[in-house]
Amino acid sequence: MTYEAFCVAEGCGAESGPHDEQADAQDWALRHAGRTGHDLFRRVVTDHARVTREA
């Protein structure tokens, strides 16, 4: 799974970048909130499906 957080404060546009651990994206959001006072983030979790062709 890949975890990302995006600040949704108007005109900000900061994003965590992809992280393998949810805690890392969360830490980024907490640091960003502490720095800026922005307190709403859009979180995106991406999972990957590996498929195999039927024989």
Ligand SMILES: [Zn+2]
């Ligand atoms: Zn922000």
